[in-house]
Amino acid sequence: MHELPQQLVNGLLLGSMYGLIAVGYTMVYGIIQLINFAHGEIFMTGGFGALAVYLWLLPEGTTMWLALPLMIVGGIVVSVTIAVAAERFAYRPLRTAPRLAPLITAIGLSLALQQAVWAWFPGGKNSRTFPEIEAGPYHLGSVTIQSGDIFLLAAAPICMAVLAYFVRKTRTGRGMQATAQDPDTAKLMGINTDRIIVIAFALGAAFAAIGAVAYGLKYGQVNFRMGFIIGLKAFTAAVLGGIGNIYGAMIGGLVLGVAEAMATAYMSDIPGMSQLGGQAWADVWAFVLLIVVLLVRPQGLLGERVADRA
Amino acid sequence: MTALLEVEDLRVAYGKIEAVKGISFKVEAGQVVTLIGTNGAGKTTTLRTLSGLLKPIGGQVKFEGKPLGSVPAHKIVAMGLAHSPEGRHIFPRMTIEENLLLGAYLRSDSDGITKDVERAYELFPILGERKKQAAGTLSGGEQQMLAMGRALMSRPKLLMLDEPSMGLSPIMMQKIMATIQELKSQGTTILLVEQNAQAALSLADTGHVMETGRVVLSGTGADLLHDESVRKAYLGED
Amino acid sequence: MRNRSLIAITAALAAGALTLTACGSRDDGKGKGSSDGGSTVVTIGVDAPLTGELSALGLGIKNSVDLAAKQANKNKEVPGVTFKVKPLDDQAQPSSGQQNATQLVADKSVLGVVGPLNSSVAQSMQKVFDTAKLVEVSPANTNPALTQGEKWDSGTKERPFKSYFRTATTDAIQGPFAAQYLYNDAKKKKVFVIDDKKTYGAGLAGTFTKEFTKLGGKVVGTDHVNPDTKDFGAVVTKVKAAKADVVYYGGEFPVAGPLSAQLKKSGAKIPLVGGDGIYSAEFIKLAGKNGEGDFATSVGAPVEQLPSAKSFVDNYKAAGYKEAYEAYGGYSYDSAWAIIQAVKAVVKDGKLPSDARAKVTEAMQSVSFDGVTGKVSFDEYGDATNKQLTVYKVTGGAWKPSKSGTFEG
Incomplete structure (x- = not known):
């Protein structure tokens, strides 16, 4: 069991990334009850946005310490632009349509974004290598932290703290909470709910872009399909944590990440389970966990019962 | 002098069903005006239209002489029209204080806001005692107080109260009505929608009786209170 | 009005996605x-x-x-x-x-x-x-x-x-050929076997394992990965803990590249070995400098x-x-x-x-x-009669032939 600390760290790192992406699902769902299935692709475009900055806007050989902040900005600009445009032109006209219409639109948008990157990003048909941070690895006892993980390790808590401050302490943040709890009454307070919805999309996209930069640094590559599976996982994390709750999204991500790491590492050691262990089965166990949690707490780990919605 | 609020031939529909079929009335500054009537008469629909949550299909609404026709809800608040909705609709997962602050969402004078929060606590001492409590845990009457306090936080020129006494115990109802009386004496202009006609008409300068989307009878509060048909229909007398 | 714009947008998006997809397959419609x-x-x-x-x-x-x-x-x-x-x-x-x-x-x-x-x-x-x-x-x-x-x-x-x-x-030759090379030439005794559960990958891992254990080598661990994932943190930690001196991967380069990189970054300085599915310049691109020293077998003698x-x-x-x-x-x-x-x-x-x-x-x-x-x-099964294979090694950022031979089972 001496590898346990490392496996925990592996899971927490993976989970932090799920959490960063899950925030976008949960905020949008919390406010307009839309499962924005294109969010995984918004994440993906953020990665390509950051890469584009590195490849074409920065002189060759720019040190990563200088390049990284600019790449993050680039990724955020791309993701946020796409998310806001999607809200304005695809989702808003469907605000009062039956639920299925925006859902199908989201799926269509997701495919369109994948294909757009595939077709138009130079070399986008294959994986594109992402620049690395030249540092580390760092050893803490039996735990190794790789250079690509440092960014994620720092970014995830900072992002969550900023988000928590924003939602609880700023006027716009309170307006967002109010809109999530009761959109009509929020309008009676003078809250421009359309604007709040745009902000929710934009914030979610910005977090996804930061997650995508973390992905690129951690795995050394980005590709046009990278948003699909991880988007599903992040959505799972959002549901696990209680969809609509931003802290739930992060907690759900971490729980999911650790569960996957543990399943990969130890499931096959349980007698009789050797066929059901390993990384390929980790996804299955992650969903088993989701089902168990939802059976016990249908509203998710931190979710509130919807009854008080009146 | 023009009235604070002028409603002319207002018509509102849900899909094909017309809920308000051409009503007209005025609210003068400093007055309390009440709309009474049974369930489904169109009272709440009227208020929701005035505050911009519903769009009329005909007629005109003027607030301080300016037409409200296509102004979105969040801008109507800015013009000075506050609406405490039916069913109270406080924000359950936020504290009492946060709810009150949301009432002042459009204001940026933090000193004034602090003062008005204090004023709300004076008006409703129970709220002041529990300012950090989640609003969803309050009793119905306390939630009503919060909803009214929240509506006042925007310093409205016109306060619209929709069924403030609904579902409350008689004691609590009296308290709420006393508060409305107090607001009136302070000079607040109020448009009050009530099923409890007795209480509403005793307070009101002017009353309008609504039936299936139309105003069928108008008069001063005292006149209506003594009108025979009103007494029969709404005050439970034979 | 709302409904119409809904249909228009959905249709436009769907059509957009379909056209883009179709672009890839319309290369030569004639003939x-x-x-x-x-x-x-x-x-x-x-x-x-x-x-x-x-x-x-x-x-x-x-x-x-x-x-x-x-x-x-x-x-x-x-x-x-x-x-x-x-x-x-x-x-x-x-x-x-x-x-x-x-x-x-x-x-x-x-x-x-x-x-x-x-x-x-x-x-x-x-x-x-x-x-x-x-x-x-x-x-x-x-x-x-x-x-x-x-x-x-x-x-x-x-x-x-x-x-x-x-x-x-076939894998029936390629897997064992790699096993013989690793055991006899590279002197590796403890292997961790990973595959992607696809027909190719699992088959290769199977024939490799059989020959490697037959020669006297030890399989210190196995795992299967999901080819759609790029996070192998948990797997490489297992490899490291198992103290393997080589990893055999049955699968293709999109997984093998990142897997190799994450393996080396975790501190396990052992080579990754695979079949012809990883014998691609893309593998080296994906693994980066961490791919240095990795092996691949491929059928035939080096074309060059x-x-x-x-x-x-x-x-x-x-x-x-x-x-x-x-x-x-x-x-x-x-x-x-x-x-x-x-x-x-x-x-x-x-x-x-x-x-x-x-x-x-x-x-x-x-x-x-x-x-x-x-x-x-x-031959009578439709297989190539040419049974020559080559082991390649990543040297200086490129695949270089390391040993060529004919497999004898």
Whole structure:
């Protein structure tokens, strides 16, 4: 069991990334009850946005310490632009349509974004290598932290703290909470709910872009399909944590990440389970966990019962 | 002098069903005006239209002489029209204080806001005692107080109260009505929608009786209170 | 109003997505009609992943077949016959492969197909081609079951489809060859075996494990990965904890590259070894400098070193293809050339026989020529008789041949 600390760290790192992406699902769902299935692709475009900055806007050989902040900005600009445009032109006209219409639109948008990157990003048909941070690895006892993980390790808590401050302490943040709890009454307070919805999309996209930069640094590559599976996982994390709750999204991500790491590492050691262990089965166990949690707490780990919605 | 609020031939529909079929009335500054009537008469629909949550299909609404026709809800608040909705609709997962602050969402004078929060606590001492409590845990009457306090936080020129006494115990109802009386004496202009006609008409300068989307009878509060048909229909007398 | 814009937007998005998808597969829609200005037109179909993560390999296959057809036309290899190429994209998906197979069968001018890349795709295509008696020559499939039946491992070999041939060597040889190299030459004794559970990867891992343990090596751990994932943190931690001195990966480079990088970054400085599925420049790109010292086996002798291959390499360069010929270029050229030779055997005075497809399939069995990769001919199962293999090692950011040999089981 001496590898346990490392496996925990592996899971927490993976989970932090799920959490960063899950925030976008949960905020949008919390406010307009839309499962924005294109969010995984918004994440993906953020990665390509950051890469584009590195490849074409920065002189060759720019040190990563200088390049990284600019790449993050680039990724955020791309993701946020796409998310806001999607809200304005695809989702808003469907605000009062039956639920299925925006859902199908989201799926269509997701495919369109994948294909757009595939077709138009130079070399986008294959994986594109992402620049690395030249540092580390760092050893803490039996735990190794790789250079690509440092960014994620720092970014995830900072992002969550900023988000928590924003939602609880700023006027716009309170307006967002109010809109999530009761959109009509929020309008009676003078809250421009359309604007709040745009902000929710934009914030979610910005977090996804930061997650995508973390992905690129951690795995050394980005590709046009990278948003699909991880988007599903992040959505799972959002549901696990209680969809609509931003802290739930992060907690759900971490729980999911650790569960996957543990399943990969130890499931096959349980007698009789050797066929059901390993990384390929980790996804299955992650969903088993989701089902168990939802059976016990249908509203998710931190979710509130919807009854008080009146 | 023009009235604070002028409603002319207002018509509102849900899909094909017309809920308000051409009503007209005025609210003068400093007055309390009440709309009474049974369930489904169109009272709440009227208020929701005035505050911009519903769009009329005909007629005109003027607030301080300016037409409200296509102004979105969040801008109507800015013009000075506050609406405490039916069913109270406080924000359950936020504290009492946060709810009150949301009432002042459009204001940026933090000193004034602090003062008005204090004023709300004076008006409703129970709220002041529990300012950090989640609003969803309050009793119905306390939630009503919060909803009214929240509506006042925007310093409205016109306060619209929709069924403030609904579902409350008689004691609590009296308290709420006393508060409305107090607001009136302070000079607040109020448009009050009530099923409890007795209480509403005793307070009101002017009353309008609504039936299936139309105003069928108008008069001063005292006149209506003594009108025979009103007494029969709404005050439970034979 | 709202409803109409909903429909419009949804339709626009769906249409957009579909058009973009379709772009990839519309390369050559012509080739119908088997007569072209007096000369008979024979189409060689190509099925390979032309888009997606494995497209590097797939495009190499397509270009090499194209080159073979051009050479045949230029040299009038089969008098009176003009060869055309019809490439279809299977995206490495068995379902797409089967659709493509149906499409190729429907085109009467197609007399042979080169492809696919993936063994799992081949499984979905074999029956379609066999029913139409259309010959299929794969330059890359290495799963033994494709030619020797599901029970090949227990010694009961039975050829399931008479129309399926391959110029690639099977896992039954490639896996053990790697095992022998690692145990005898590289002196590795403790291996951690990982595969992607696909037909190719799992098959390779299986034959490798069998030979490695037979030689006396120890398997200190196994795991299966999901090819759609890029996070192997948990797996590499297991590898490290198991104290393995080498990792054998049964699968392809999109996983192997990041896996190798994450392995080295975790502090486990041990090489990753794989089959021809990782023998690609893309692997080195994905693994970065961490790929240094990794091994791959690939079928045949190194193309660059064979004298017979020199003209192929030169011609490929001269033709100016955008993409490299990659691991299977030589085999693809030979596969296409085998079809051309089989066609040559059945054509009389520039005219095809009435049951051309069946005749070509029959003729394939006895095709024999000196190709890019050595002598090309097929045994009774449709497998290449050429059993040569090479171990390559990543040295200085490129694959360099380390040892060539013929497998003796």
